[in-house]
Every structure is written in structure tokens, then in C-alpha cells.
Amino acid sequence: MIKQSILFGILSVLLVPPAAAQVARVKQSVGAAAIERGTKRLPASPGLQLNTGDRLVTGKNGRISVTFVDNTRFAIGPDSNVAISQFDYDRTRQRGVFVTQVNRGSLAVVSGKIAKSGRDAMKVRTPNSLLGVRGTRFIVEVPK
Amino acid sequence: MSRQGIALGAAFLLGGCTHSSLLLLPDEDGGQGSVAVLEAKGKPTEAVVADPNSRTALGRRNAASRPLGAKGLNPRQAGLLGDLPPPARSFTLYFDQGEVELLPQSLGEVAALRAEIAKRPGADVEVTGHTDTVGDGDDNDALSLKRAEEVLALLVAAGFDASLMTATGRGERELREPTADAVANAVNRRVEVIVR
Numbered sequence: 001m002i003k004q005s006i007l008f009g010i011l012s013v014l015l016v017p018p019a020a021a022q023v024a025r026v027k028q029s030v031g032a033a034a035i036e037r038g039t040k041r042l043p044a045s046p047g048l049q050l051n052t053g054d055r056l057v058t059g060k061n062g063r064i065s066v067t068f069v070d071n072t073r074f075a076i077g078p079d080s081n082v083a084i085s086q087f088d089y090d091r092t093r094q095r096g097v098f099v100t101q102v103n104r105g106s107l108a109v110v111s112g113k114i115a116k117s118g119r120d121a122m123k124v125r126t127p128n129s130l131l132g133v134r135g136t137r138f139i140v141e142v143p144k
Numbered sequence: 145m146s147r148q149g150i151a152l153g154a155a156f157l158l159g160g161c162t163h164s165s166l167l168l169l170p171d172e173d174g175g176q177g178s179v180a181v182l183e184a185k186g187k188p189t190e191a192v193v194a195d196p197n198s199r200t201a202l203g204r205r206n207a208a209s210r211p212l213g214a215k216g217l218n219p220r221q222a223g224l225l226g227d228l229p230p231p232a233r234s235f236t237l238y239f240d241q242g243e244v245e246l247l248p249q250s251l252g253e254v255a256a257l258r259a260e261i262a263k264r265p266g267a268d269v270e271v272t273g274h275t276d277t278v279g280d281g282d283d284n285d286a287l288s289l290k291r292a293e294e295v296l297a298l299l300v301a302a303g304f305d306a307s308l309m310t311a312t313g314r315g316e317r318e319l320r321e322p323t324a325d326a327v328a329n330a331v332n333r334r335v336e337v338i339v340r
Contacts, residue, residue, distance in 0.1 A: 025266050130181075132182045
């Protein structure tokens with residue numbers, strides 16, 4: 001009986017998929033604004049939780065703003081495609097690694113605790129460069 | 145003007161339109177950070193952009209920054225900054241020794257907290273309980289979590305969706321005022337709430 005329940009305990013630990021840790025929430029969106037998750041396309045409505053790997057995509061008049069759990073804030077402009085490539089954050093130690101890919105469009109950033117936690121712990125990739133974020137407020141523009 | 149010059153000028157203009165760029169701005173609190181260009185076209189670089197209100201074309205080996213000039217940001221860029229969500233705000237609520245119920249003096253702060261959550265669309269609320277160093281570490285873990293859950297329950301009772309919120313307890317691990325063990329301290333007996 002005890003053995004069984006131990007086994008069951010182990011199994012249930014193994015079977016529960018790792019809860020997709022919440023990374024960020026959409027705060028606001030305007031116009032054509034969606035979150036692409038795998039093959040799914042979700043409307044970017046306020047309160048929607050974002051996961052690592054999500055792509056934030058806007059059309060001609062679309063805009064999305066987002067706050068991450070490390071207090072980083074994003075505003076994404078029209079005609080944009082921005083992916084959250086990596087977001088690992090230890091809330092307790094307030095350390096982590098954060099990589100964002102700006103494929104197209106414009107992104108305004110106010111960096112948060114991850115950027116403060118180590119040199120170049122936060123990076124932003126564009127099609128032709130890789131940036132290490134050491135300060136808080138900037139805009140990256142990637143024209144078509 | 146030579147033909148070469150014209151060609152160069154045209155190339156420069158085209159380059160200006162198609163290159164990605166970085167605009168470095170002053171921090172909201174008036175300080176100034178920097179951004180390192182770690183790679184350009186796949187090759188490592190060591191350029192660091194630190195000039196406030198500057199624009200830097202990306203994808204070049206030697207990143208050179210130019211001041212934005214008197215015109216400053218264009219309307220699109222200004223609009224983008226205006227779209228940034230407000231900074232996270234934090235609130236601290238206090239408790240009596242060993243108690244789970246808030247001190248009456250914290251009720252005003254609870255009202256401010258409720259107002260802040262209500263005015264933020266898509267809010268995300270992180271509730272973290274703490275204790276002082278009186279008592280056993282395990283008991284304090286449990287007490288700090290109960291304090292956080294009490295605050296969360298208050299917010300749910302006020303009509304906020306529980307799915308916006310998380311409650312955790314940190315026991316006596318994160319003292320606001322460092323003390324020796326077994327020291328009663330009113331400042332350390334608290335719940336911190338971050339609203340994003």
C-alpha cells in the first residue's frame with residue numbers, strides 16, 4: 001500500500017506537465033494584434049498570459065503592450081513580429097535570462113530585474129545584430 | 145558633385161531606410177543606461193551605446209551613434225513610448241505578532257491597492273507574505289503564506305478575479321529590517337503586493 005502510494009506519487013509528479021510558467025501578461029492592444037503560439041493564433045486581449053516561445057504579431061494599425069513578471073515592459077508598434085525566445089526567471093533570487101527576437105517592426109523596452117541581475121542577462125536580437133541590454137529605456141526598429 | 149558621390153549618397157539614404165536601428169533614451173528616473181552591440185551580421189563586436197537620445201544603425205561593425213537632434217522622436221516613436229504600460233507598483237501591509245489579520249492602520253493601503261488593480265487592464269498581482277524572526281522557521285513559512293492568502297482572499301472578496309493573483313510565503317527569509325533570531329519586529333511582519 002505504502003509502496004503503491006509512493007509509486008503513485010512518483011508517477012503523478014512525472015505525469016503532470018511542467019506548468020508553463022507565466023512570463024508576462026498583455027496589458028493593452030489596439031487594431032490587428034495577435035499572439036502566435038505554435039500553430040495557434042490568439043487575440044491579444046488584456047490579461048492574456050504569455051509563454052516562452054510566443055510571437056507577438058501586429059498588422060498595419062496594430063499595437064500591443066505587455067508587462068513581464070520581472071517588471072520588464074514592452075510596447076510593440078504596427079507591422080511587427082516579436083518573439084519571446086527565452087525567459088527564465090527565478091522570482092526568489094530575482095535573476096534570470098531573457099532573449100527577445102525582433103523580426104520586424106518596432107519595440108519599445110523598459111527593462112526590469114533580469115537586465116539588472118547580470119551583464120547582458122537580457123538580450124535583444126534583430127535580423128542583423130544582437131544587443132546586450134545594460135540600461136533601461138530604448139526603442140529597436142526593424143524596417144521591412 | 146561626382147557620380148560616385150551621388151551613388152554613395154543614394155546608398156546612404158537607402159541604408160538609412162532599411163537598416164535596423166537602436167534609439168537609446170534616458171531612463172524614466174532621469175538616469176542613463178546603455179546597450180551593448182554584441183554582434184553585427186553574425187560577427188562579435190564590442191561597441192557600447194551610451195549616449196542618451198541617440199540613434200545607432202545596427203548591423204555595422206563599428207556602431208556609431210548620432211544625436212536625435214532638436215526634432216527628437218518622430219510621432220510613431222513617441223506613440224510607442226506612450227503605449228508602454230505603467231511601472232509596477234508595490235504596497236506593504238502590516239500585521240500583529242503571530243496574527244493573520246491585517247492591522248487596522250493598513251486598511252487605507254488596502255483601499256489604495258484595490259484602486260490600483262481596478263485601474264489596470266490585465267493586471268497581474270503578486271502577493272508575498274513575510275514574518276519576523278520570532279518562532280520556528282517552518283511555522284513562519286506557514287504563517288507568511290497564511291498572511292498572503294488572507295490578503296488574496298480580501299481582494300477576491302472585493303471582486304477581483306483570483307486568476308490574476310498569486311500568493312506565496314517567504315517566512316523569515318527576507319527581513320525588511322535585518323535582526324537576530326527571535327526578535328519581534330513590526331516592520332518585518334508584512335505582506336508585500338506588487339501590481340503590474
